[in-house]
Amino acid sequence: MFNFFKNKNDVNREKIQNNSGFVVLKSVLSKTANSLVNSVTNSITGDKFVDEFELEDIETMLIKADLGVDLSVEIVNKIKDEKVKSSQLRDFLRKEFSEILNVEKEEKLSFDKDKLNIYLVVGVNGAGKTTLIGKLANKFRACGNKVLLVAGDTFRAAAEEQLEIWSKRAHVDILREDKADSASLAFRAIDLARKEKYNVVIIDTAGRLQNKFNLIEELKKIKNVILKKLDGANLETILVLDGSQGQNGLSQALVFKEAVDITSIAITKLDGSAKGGIIFSIAKNLKLPTKLIGIGEGIEDLTDFSKNDFINALFD
Numbered sequence: 001m002f003n004f005f006k007n008k009n010d011v012n013r014e015k016i017q018n019n020s021g022f023v024v025l026k027s028v029l030s031k032t033a034n035s036l037v038n039s040v041t042n043s044i045t046g047d048k049f050v051d052e053f054e055l056e057d058i059e060t061m062l063i064k065a066d067l068g069v070d071l072s073v074e075i076v077n078k079i080k081d082e083k084v085k086s087s088q089l090r091d092f093l094r095k096e097f098s099e100i101l102n103v104e105k106e107e108k109l110s111f112d113k114d115k116l117n118i119y120l121v122v123g124v125n126g127a128g129k130t131t132l133i134g135k136l137a138n139k140f141r142a143c144g145n146k147v148l149l150v151a152g153d154t155f156r157a158a159a160e161e162q163l164e165i166w167s168k169r170a171h172v173d174i175l176r177e178d179k180a181d182s183a184s185l186a187f188r189a190i191d192l193a194r195k196e197k198y199n200v201v202i203i204d205t206a207g208r209l210q211n212k213f214n215l216i217e218e219l220k221k222i223k224n225v226i227l228k229k230l231d232g233a234n235l236e237t238i239l240v241l242d243g244s245q246g247q248n249g250l251s252q253a254l255v256f257k258e259a260v261d262i263t264s265i266a267i268t269k270l271d272g273s274a275k276g277g278i279i280f281s282i283a284k285n286l287k288l289p290t291k292l293i294g295i296g297e298g299i300e301d302l303t304d305f306s307k308n309d310f311i312n313a314l315f316d
């Protein structure tokens, strides 16, 4: 996604950065790798078929690593049915996890340089929405885009100030209005973007728990306004999930998916979390693609989610 306007030198520099990017990713994911892969493969040794007791241990370890009960049971049953030996466990898990993610098909955040691109960012309180918006805005601006942030969290005190601080850090513009209704603000933002030739609009929204009916209804209203004004624009609705919350993310994703038709997932706070297994759970159960991961609090700490890199970082 972030590959526009690059010359050959940029590409070479990027290759080097990607290499160090992989080292960073590996270190960010080290706790998840330990809980999801190493704990399983290191504790079961020898060259024999995995026995009943070991299967039980594996199931417990996978559940603990936030893979979810159903998926953990499914994997353990396969180990049994396919008569996997302990020495083959690592390769077996690698193959299973790759299939769940469908690694053949990388899915990037959509962007069309000839269109207006609108990103609606939703999620529960404190998931990391506003931070993600700041990081994303910075990346888009650095690639030569004209970016407008929209202070659609009109609910929490100081939320607009927080977005304004990010807009300054990222050197992009912001639309904020006192006492605005978030749906009408989104409406005006799209008009403004077309008039002033912004090609990227990123809309912040208030954090809302998935069980709060009124707030979810408000989100539907914002989305409907955007759909009415779409007129050929590219739209991504990004659900931000806190990667340190593990399986909680699954129930959140389900509700948000039904309410506003999520098109991509961003997992934040993967740095230091051992619960990255949630990515498999979401891919398997909800068929929703993770497209971005947050790996720290700084403006640069956002990266495209590459399925291949993720698998390699867990296993290599």
Ligand SMILES: Nc1nc2c(ncn2[C@@H]2O[C@H](COP(=O)(O)OP(=O)(O)OP(=O)(O)O)[C@@H](O)[C@H]2O)c(=O)[nH]1
Residues within 6 Å of the ligand: 123, 124, 125, 126, 127, 128, 129, 130, 131, 132, 153, 156, 159, 206, 207, 208, 268, 269, 270, 271, 293, 294, 295, 296, 297, 301
């Ligand atoms: N370690 C780490 N912290 C993060 C990351 N993303 C966000 N945070 C922190 O998480 C906290 C909440 O982030 P916000 O961006 O304010 O979350 P929000 O979803 O906008 O919160 P509300 O507006 O209250 O719903 C802040 O302290 C961020 O610095 C990340 O990738 N890694």
Ligand SMILES: [Mg+2]
Residues within 6 Å of the ligand: 129, 130, 131, 153, 159, 204, 205, 207
């Ligand atoms: Mg916020």
